[in-house]
Amino acid sequence: MSEINILSEDLINKIAAGEVVERPASVVKELIENALDADATSIIVEIKNSGQDLIRITDNGKGMNEVDARKSVLRHATSKLKTVEDLFSIGTLGFRGEALASIAAISQFSLITKQKDQLEGFNLVLEGGQVISEGAIGCDQGTTIEIRNLFFNTPVRKKFLKTDAVELRHIIDVVTHYALLHESVDFKLTHENHELLNAPSMGDQRSNIASIYGISIAKELLEIDYEDDLVRIEGLICKPLNSRNDRNQQVLFVNNRWVRSKELTDAVYEGYKSRLFVNKHPIFVLSLTLNPHNVDVNVHPQKMEIKIEQINEVSKVVTQSVIKTLEKHNLIPLMDVESEALTMGAEVRKTYTFEPSQQTTLKVEETTASYSDSYDLGSYVTPEEEVIEKGDYNKISEPVKEVEQIVEKLPHMKIFGQVHKTFFVAETEGGVLFIDQHAAHERVMYEKFMKQFKDASVSVQELLQGGVLELTAAEKVLVEENIEELSVMGFSIEPFGGNTFILKSVPSVFGRLQSRDLFQVVLHELVIGRNTLQELKELIITRMACRSAVMAGDELTINEMTKILSDLQKTDFPYTCPHGRPTMIKTEAFELEKKFKRCG
Numbered sequence: 001m002s003e004i005n006i007l008s009e010d011l012i013n014k015i016a017a018g019e020v021v022e023r024p025a026s027v028v029k030e031l032i033e034n035a036l037d038a039d040a041t042s043i044i045v046e047i048k049n050s051g052q053d054l055i056r057i058t059d060n061g062k063g064m065n066e067v068d069a070r071k072s073v074l075r076h077a078t079s080k081l082k083t084v085e086d087l088f089s090i091g092t093l094g095f096r097g098e099a100l101a102s103i104a105a106i107s108q109f110s111l112i113t114k115q116k117d118q119l120e121g122f123n124l125v126l127e128g129g130q131v132i133s134e135g136a137i138g139c140d141q142g143t144t145i146e147i148r149n150l151f152f153n154t155p156v157r158k159k160f161l162k163t164d165a166v167e168l169r170h171i172i173d174v175v176t177h178y179a180l181l182h183e184s185v186d187f188k189l190t191h192e193n194h195e196l197l198n199a200p201s202m203g204d205q206r207s208n209i210a211s212i213y214g215i216s217i218a219k220e221l222l223e224i225d226y227e228d229d230l231v232r233i234e235g236l237i238c239k240p241l242n243s244r245n246d247r248n249q250q251v252l253f254v255n256n257r258w259v260r261s262k263e264l265t266d267a268v269y270e271g272y273k274s275r276l277f278v279n280k281h282p283i284f285v286l287s288l289t290l291n292p293h294n295v296d297v298n299v300h301p302q303k304m305e306i307k308i309e310q311i312n313e314v315s316k317v318v319t320q321s322v323i324k325t326l327e328k329h330n331l332i333p334l335m336d337v338e339s340e341a342l343t344m345g346a347e348v349r350k351t352y353t354f355e356p357s358q359q360t361t362l363k364v365e366e367t368t369a370s371y372s373d374s375y376d377l378g379s380y381v382t383p384e385e386e387v388i389e390k391g392d393y394n395k396i397s398e399p400v401k402e403v404e405q406i407v408e409k410l411p412h413m414k415i416f417g418q419v420h421k422t423f424f425v426a427e428t429e430g431g432v433l434f435i436d437q438h439a440a441h442e443r444v445m446y447e448k449f450m451k452q453f454k455d456a457s458v459s460v461q462e463l464l465q466g467g468v469l470e471l472t473a474a475e476k477v478l479v480e481e482n483i484e485e486l487s488v489m490g491f492s493i494e495p496f497g498g499n500t501f502i503l504k505s506v507p508s509v510f511g512r513l514q515s516r517d518l519f520q521v522v523l524h525e526l527v528i529g530r531n532t533l534q535e536l537k538e539l540i541i542t543r544m545a546c547r548s549a550v551m552a553g554d555e556l557t558i559n560e561m562t563k564i565l566s567d568l569q570k571t572d573f574p575y576t577c578p579h580g581r582p583t584m585i586k587t588e589a590f591e592l593e594k595k596f597k598r599c600g
């Protein structure tokens with residue numbers, strides 16, 4: 001007797017539904033995608049009981065005629081794919097012809113639809129996938145789909161739903177994300193008749209984001225618009241200091257599809273590298289357009305995962321466009337004296353009434369500390385390096401009155417001196433700058449070392465006696481695997497029999513002790529496998545920069561301050577230290593006027 005059964009249509013639909021419809025938000029996603037594919041310019045989503053009692057989506061798209069409406073709820077019924085070739089060049093959000101059939105199989109389903117030239121619409125009602133009624137109905141052009149009692153016949157799935165609040169949040173996420181991308185489409189979301197989102201059609205993406213994320217976030221975002229043969233990248237990203245504690249405001253679209261992509265997200269973070277404070281996450285809404293031939297969307301039933309053929313190249317372009325965008329802008333944070341909160345921007349307020357000071361800056365002789373006793377790099381710098389560094393600073397022999405603006409990144413400023421041996425104070429157009437000496441110098445050193453690493457010109461210091469390293473078996477394998485790379489980083493290592501190795505040289509900015517310590521850190525990280533050697537480079541360079549930079553508490557002369565600032569001006573990103581802390585903040589004269597009650 002044969003033991004193999006052909007599954008019934010009903011069972012097949014339920015199995016398919018299990019893949020397509022994970023939760024109420026999946027229904028919302030599928031129905032919004034259908035509305036967008038039907039060229040709707042208005043999409044209204046109404047929800048009851050977090051989607052479990054009712055999901056109703058009304059669009060003003062092109063609608064369906066009676067024949068197509070009947071077909072639309074059958075499995076493998078789609079107007080979007082015709083040939084096998086189409087599958088490899090998908091330009092619509094849907095393509096499988098599965099969504100409506102899956103949703104209808106596990107709910108009470110009603111469809112009302114009408115095309116432009118029809119006199120009346122058509123209504124189709126199903127329960128658990130079976131048609132229970134159909135007929136003509138008066139309605140506007142477009143389509144309304146109503147889902148009641150989702151999962152009524154799949155109780156196990158229903159049991160796995162999270163709390164109502166979580167399910168509702170997923171729905172809000174879906175509607176928000178599509179509303180963010182489609183600025184010319186009206187999106188409305190209500191829950192129990194309360195409006196949760198109202199994103200009317202807007203002329204541009206920034207206004208659209210303002211209506212969704214709020215004006216204060218939207219006005220601080222920086223625009224990206226980049227195009228080459230491979231990809232077009234459009235959208236908005238935040239300034240590093242406006243980043244958030246969570247990743248909730250990160251959205252990626254590829255060919256108008258909201259996607260999850262670790263590679264592309266990593267590429268954005270790579271662009272922020274050394275500009276973000278620890279555990280901070282950038283806000284970004286980025287839309288990539290690629291040749292559909294190079295994108296496979298048929299990877300996962302929920303169509304959120306994609307495969308991009310030249311993902312490495314595309315990621316590099318994403319990183320570069322983020323870097324370029326951040327570097328293009330003046331990102332000195334403003335200190336809001338009244339609220340003591342930091343805001344970003346550097347525009348001069350119109351109401352500013354102060355005249356810039358005519359006072360000359362402090363002369364070098366007026367500061368008591370000499371370079372060598374105040375600027376102690378001794379423990380971290382080799383004797384030659386120290387001479388070079390000192391020589392560098394001593395080149396500015398005349399008292400410097402003002403720091404010339406070498407590039408536009410930093411404003412013209414006049415240094416007044418140092419407070420608390422920690423901050424420089426400078427006058428600038430429209431206000432006062434406070435500069436964190438350690439953070440500023442750290443940025444200078446970081447970029448200097450980064451360049452050395454990039455050019456493979458890391459200066460090394462030979463260890464005359466050589467450091468003997470006793471390694472574990474796992475460490476030995478890792479060291480042998482990475483011996484070339486490690487030597488590029490300045491650690492040259494030679495085998496000495498068995499598990500013993502000799503550390504012959506170390507990056508020269510360190511004294512021996514630190515370097516050996518650092519090598520142990522590198523090794524430890526490699527062993528636990530959390531970081532690749534590439535990521536460790538970043539860690540090492542950041543540490544080197546931190547250790548070699550002037551510290552809070554170091555007393556500096558005006559010459560030294562000027563040198564640090566003119567070096568800072570030449571860096572790619574002078575606004576934060578490599579850990580993402582600001583190097584400087586500005587208090588506007590306008591704010592001081594307010595504080596002193598000089599203006600109404």
Ligand SMILES: Nc1ncnc2c1ncn2[C@@H]1O[C@H](COP(=O)(O)OP(=O)(O)OP(=O)(O)O)[C@@H](O)[C@H]1O
Nearest residue numbers: 034035038072078079094095096097098099100143
């Ligand atoms: N809101 C709508 N307006 C107009 N036509 C629609 C709408 N929703 C669905 N359709 C039609 O019904 C068909 C079936 O929709 P369904 O969502 O099941 O499949 P699909 O969108 O083609 O593919 P996928 O399963 O990947 O979503 C669509 O191809 C489209 O022709």
Ligand SMILES: [Mg+2]
Nearest residue numbers: 030034094099
């Ligand atoms: Mg669809």
